[in-house]
Amino acid sequence: MIKPHVSKSGAAYPDDLVLLKRIYDKVCAERGIVLGSPEASDLAIEAMRLFSAGIFDEGTIGRRLRGA
Known part of the structure; x- marks a missing residue:
């Protein structure tokens, strides 16, 4: 983590x-x-965007990407 x-x-x-x-x-x-x-590619960009926005929790990033 x-x-x-x-x-x-x-x-x-x-x-x-x-x-x-x-x-x-x-x-x-x-x-x-x-x-x-x-x-x-869009998914990877969104993952980096979330991380850069200060979202570091694996579960939160995963849920957000699944909804993307």
Whole structure:
């Protein structure tokens, strides 16, 4: 789990990227999104946007991406 104090700047560190990739892969699989597709790109952009906005919780990011 990411510690919020690590990423207050919105910069994604290696552990943050691992978390975001795990969420991204799971949501892509659940929604049948083909990796490399425009929809997958949009999902990745939204994941980074959420993270940059200060949302660091895995469950929250996942729920938001599932609703995207």
